[in-house]
Amino acid sequence: MGDFIIRIENLSKTFEGGEPVLKNVTINIKKNEFITLLGPSGCGKTTLLRILGGFDEQTTGKIYFENKLLKGIPPYKRKLNTVFQKYALFPHMNVTENIAFGLNIKKVHKDTIKNKVAQMLSLVNLQGFEDRKVTSLSGGQQQRIAIARALINEPEVLLLDEPLGALDLKLRKSMQIELKKIQKQLGITFIFVTHDQEEALTMSDTVVVFKGGKIQQIGSPVDIYNEPDNAFVANFIGESNILSGIMIKDFLVKFDEVEFGCVDAGFGENTMIDIVIRPEDFQIFMDTDKVAKLQGIVKRVTFKGVHYEMEIKTKFRTFIVHSTKMFPVEAIVGLDLNPEDIHIMNKGDNDE
Amino acid sequence: MMNSLKRIYLGIIIVILYAPILVLITFSFNESKTTSWQGFSFKWYIQLAQNPSIQSALRYTLIVAFVSSIIATIIGVMAAVMINNLRGIKRQFIMALTYIPLLSPDIVIGISLMMLFSTINVPFGLTTLILSHVTFSTPYVILSIMPRLMLLNPNTYEAALDLGATPLYAFRKVILPEILPGVISGAFIAFTMSIDDFVVSFFNTASGVNTLSIQIYSMARRGVSPEINAISTLIFLTIVIILTIVNIKASRKMKLEGVQK
Amino acid sequence: MNRKYLITPYALWSFIFVIVPLFLLVIYSFVKTVDGQVIFSLESYTKFFDPLYIDVLLRSLRLAFITTIICFIMAYPLAMILNSREFSNKTMILILIILPMWMNSLMRTYAWMILLENKGVINNILNFFGLPTKQFLYSEGSIIFGMIYNFFPFMILPIYTSLTKIDNHLIEASYDLGANKILTFRKIIFPLSFPGVITGVIMVFMPSLTTFMITRLLGGGQVILIGNMIEEQFTRTNNWGFGSALSMILMGIILVSIMFFSKNETLAKGGSLI
Numbered sequence: 064m065g066d067f068i069i070r071i072e073n074l075s076k077t078f079e080g081g082e083p084v085l086k087n088v089t090i091n092i093k094k095n096e097f098i099t100l101l102g103p104s105g106c107g108k109t110t111l112l113r114i115l116g117g118f119d120e121q122t123t124g125k126i127y128f129e130n131k132l133l134k135g136i137p138p139y140k141r142k143l144n145t146v147f148q149k150y151a152l153f154p155h156m157n158v159t160e161n162i163a164f165g166l167n168i169k170k171v172h173k174d175t176i177k178n179k180v181a182q183m184l185s186l187v188n189l190q191g192f193e194d195r196k197v198t199s200l201s202g203g204q205q206q207r208i209a210i211a212r213a214l215i216n217e218p219e220v221l222l223l224d225e226p227l228g229a230l231d232l233k234l235r236k237s238m239q240i241e242l243k244k245i246q247k248q249l250g251i252t253f254i255f256v257t258h259d260q261e262e263a264l265t266m267s268d269t270v271v272v273f274k275g276g277k278i279q280q281i282g283s284p285v286d287i288y289n290e291p292d293n294a295f296v297a298n299f300i301g302e303s304n305i306l307s308g309i310m311i312k313d314f315l316v317k318f319d320e321v322e323f324g325c326v327d328a329g330f331g332e333n334t335m336i337d338i339v340i341r342p343e344d345f346q347i348f349m350d351t352d353k354v355a356k357l358q359g360i361v362k363r364v365t366f367k368g369v370h371y372e373m374e375i376k377t378k379f380r381t382f383i384v385h386s387t388k389m390f391p392v393e394a395i396v397g398l399d400l401n402p403e404d405i406h407i408m409n410k411g412d413n414d415e
Numbered sequence: 416m417m418n419s420l421k422r423i424y425l426g427i428i429i430v431i432l433y434a435p436i437l438v439l440i441t442f443s444f445n446e447s448k449t450t451s452w453q454g455f456s457f458k459w460y461i462q463l464a465q466n467p468s469i470q471s472a473l474r475y476t477l478i479v480a481f482v483s484s485i486i487a488t489i490i491g492v493m494a495a496v497m498i499n500n501l502r503g504i505k506r507q508f509i510m511a512l513t514y515i516p517l518l519s520p521d522i523v524i525g526i527s528l529m530m531l532f533s534t535i536n537v538p539f540g541l542t543t544l545i546l547s548h549v550t551f552s553t554p555y556v557i558l559s560i561m562p563r564l565m566l567l568n569p570n571t572y573e574a575a576l577d578l579g580a581t582p583l584y585a586f587r588k589v590i591l592p593e594i595l596p597g598v599i600s601g602a603f604i605a606f607t608m609s610i611d612d613f614v615v616s617f618f619n620t621a622s623g624v625n626t627l628s629i630q631i632y633s634m635a636r637r638g639v640s641p642e643i644n645a646i647s648t649l650i651f652l653t654i655v656i657i658l659t660i661v662n663i664k665a666s667r668k669m670k671l672e673g674v675q676k
Numbered sequence: 677m678n679r680k681y682l683i684t685p686y687a688l689w690s691f692i693f694v695i696v697p698l699f700l701l702v703i704y705s706f707v708k709t710v711d712g713q714v715i716f717s718l719e720s721y722t723k724f725f726d727p728l729y730i731d732v733l734l735r736s737l738r739l740a741f742i743t744t745i746i747c748f749i750m751a752y753p754l755a756m757i758l759n760s761r762e763f764s765n766k767t768m769i770l771i772l773i774i775l776p777m778w779m780n781s782l783m784r785t786y787a788w789m790i791l792l793e794n795k796g797v798i799n800n801i802l803n804f805f806g807l808p809t810k811q812f813l814y815s816e817g818s819i820i821f822g823m824i825y826n827f828f829p830f831m832i833l834p835i836y837t838s839l840t841k842i843d844n845h846l847i848e849a850s851y852d853l854g855a856n857k858i859l860t861f862r863k864i865i866f867p868l869s870f871p872g873v874i875t876g877v878i879m880v881f882m883p884s885l886t887t888f889m890i891t892r893l894l895g896g897g898q899v900i901l902i903g904n905m906i907e908e909q910f911t912r913t914n915n916w917g918f919g920s921a922l923s924m925i926l927m928g929i930i931l932v933s934i935m936f937f938s939k940n941e942t943l944a945k946g947g948s949l950i
Binding site (some may be wrong): 418421424425428429431433434435436439442449450451490491492494496497498499501509510512513515516518519521522523524527528529530531534546547549550553559583591607609610611614615617618628632635636638639643644647650651654655658661 | 682685686687690692693694695696697698700701710714750752753754757760767768769771772773775776778779780781782783784785786787788789790791793795796797800807825828879882885886888889892895903906907911913916919920925927930934
């Protein structure tokens with residue numbers, strides 16, 4: 064228990080006269096962890112962040128911060144700081160005044176403030192920007208100022224609400240790396256909210272997938288990608304082929320009238336299950352002799368930069384397949400799978 | 416062709432708008448009491464300076480305008496900030512309340528307040544004038560602040576709290592600077608509405624406590640008076656000077672910001 | 677943000693000085709005093725249905741209507757001119773037009789007395805050209821003149837504001853799709869400026885219908901409008917019941933006409949009033 068800096072227990076939130084936006088959320092967050100709350104918009108992830116920051120209050124449930132109950136404490140007395148979605152820089156103050164805002168309130172000595180601001184600016188790679196107007200900065204620069212403004216208060220936990228959402232792709236990629244670097248360097252806990260699964264997978268130690276106010280899965284990026292708990296997670300984390308099949312016995316699964324070896328066990332015998340197959344996991348080859356386990360015809364080919372995406376129509380369905388090799392439309396191809404590429408999930412409450 | 420038509424039309428309108436004012440100013444310097452020109456004179460200005468009832472009216476007008484606009488601004492700012500946080504039915508209710516004085520004719524506001532004051536036995540005079548002026552000017556303050564508040568990124572206030580500011584400190588340092596132009600123009604509107612008001616004041620004052628509007632009304636009912644010309648001229652000049660200063664400042668500020676960008 | 681108490685002063689103020697007075701107005705209009713006893717009565721309302729009073733109301737409506745129409749006809753082209761790009765010193769012209777509005781309305785009305793008097797400036801000019809003196813003051817015409825002069829800025833500002841808000845791309849798109857200038861005006865510009873027109877109409881119609889000051893100064897007691905009647909009940913005859921009933925009828929007319937004009941939508945955007 065002592066390892067966790069934040070414990071969220073059975074948290075629920077319903078806004079006045081609305082549907083519940085959080086349902087029984089329980090998460091334990093370790094010190095120095097980079098944890099990402101991932102989900103489509105409206106899934107409750109931002110609400111959770113706002114409750115942590117003290118801007119909203121839960122309807123039921125508890126939050127412990129360093130083992131102390133966090134309740135009724137206003138935002139300005141919490142040892143958490145937030146980087147807001149649209150940065151929320153104070154437009155009438157310059158860069159220094161924005162960053163020094165928190166320290167000025169604490170009446171820190173002027174020289175100390177000056178040093179710390181300079182330190183922060185170098186941390187976010189904006190040396191020499193002290194006197195600039197924040198309204199004259201680019202989106203990426205404003206973003207860095209917002210991070211510096213939060214970090215100068217040396218929070219135990221930094222909350223980031225889709226901070227990279229407004230940046231263009233290239234900038235977003237470089238900021239992802241930079242944010243991760245800053246987190247490692249300072250050794251503080253980051254709670255990061257995003258709807259971008261790629262961002263979540265690259266940056267996090269732990270990913271929490273949300274849907275409709277409920278946690279779908281908590282795990283490391285690798286776990287979440289390779290062993291999604293249900294069809295929603297599988298689909299949300301990258302494109303997938305999801306199909307139903309029968310678990311004949313441990314390590315043997317059957318779908319589309321073909322049996323495959325797999326690495327999963329413990330589902331029982333002859334059980335209906337869902338199967339996830341990542342498009343890049345297929346082995347694809349020309350199959351004029353029709354010897355492969357699955358046969359199909361290429362129906363569409365799209366070049367995606369690094370790979371080709373192909374739609375391959377078999378007797379039962381159309382698979383999405385990624386490959387670095389291109390197969391022309393109308394080619395007859397065979398598909399095969401390694402046991403570890405077939406991910407088995409329980410059927411069931413996938414839609415809730 | 417089109418262009419000169421437009422200019423002529425514009426010219427006619429401006430002539431109609433200014434003719435009465437120019438006539439007023441001209442005749443304030445007329446030697447004679449009638450509207451035939453008898454020679455240049457400052458006589459009416461001198462009489463004006465010696466007329467105690469006009470001076471007292473001017474004093475009351477300014478007192479009422481200052482006090483009522485300050486009260487209206489304070490109440491209005493607090494209300495606007497809160498209304499901005501309200502949602503749904505509560506917000507609609509308060510906004511409807513705000514629109515009532517805006518959409519009621521002056522005369523109805525005037526007589527209904529008069530009935531209130533005499534029902535609850537508030538003696539008519541300076542107090543009732545100030546109370547009634549605050550009542551009709553507060554909605555204007557609220558409406559001039561609301562658009563600014565709605566433009567405000569709600570996260571900036573939260574960001575200030577997040578960084579350790581108390582709500583009051585956050586209001587002073589983050590919200591107020593952003594809505595200040597709205598607050599100032601709201602206060603300015605309240606002030607000019609108060610000075611300009613005649614109808615509401617007419618029903619809610621006692622004899623001896625006259626505002627300029629009431630004073631001019633009672634003088635003008637008896638016919639044309641050169642003293643009114645004189646005071647009107649002075650007021651018009653004051654307005655021109657104030658507006659010129661405000662506009663020069665505004666355009667300077669705009670130029671400054673233009674340079675920075 | 678749990679600072680809900682900030683609303684209290686305003687809510688309280690509105691209750692005492694807006695709601696209660698209106699409530700009093702309703703009460704007074706429905707009661708009469710018989711032998712020191714206050715009883716419910718519709719007498720104040722039935723009294724109104726005298727041809728004499730109906731006449732006054734119809735005259736008030738007619739003058740307010742004429743004033744509003746003339747203001748609109750004068751203001752719309754002016755707003756269009758101001759909004760056209762030919763004028764580089766647009767702000768200057770706008771200030772010129774608004775400036776008289778800053779003058780006290782009493783003074784603006786009074787100024788017309790000097791011009792229109794029997795020995796006034798206009799008659800002096802007429803006499804100079806050998807024309808006979810004409811009675812301008814104390815007629816419906818002079819009252820309409822005074823009302824137009826007083827309330828004209830209320831018409832021009834909302835229309836101008838709504839015209840400036842029209843996205844130029846919409847007009848260009850209309851031309852692009854084959855509409856000529858007149859069609860573009862009818863189908864695009866005028867409909868989009870309509871909220872401003874409505875606001876302007878309300879802002880001119882309402883004070884024109886209710887004024888008693890302009891009637892008194894430029895009508896000299898010769899022309900009586902409903903505003904004068906209400907004023908008289910409170911300042912001279914001291915008949916609060918009848919005065920309240922007249923005010924209620926006036927409010928009713930205004931409410932109906934506002935609803936007729938705006939169908940809820942523009943009221944919500946009432947912010948453009950100022």
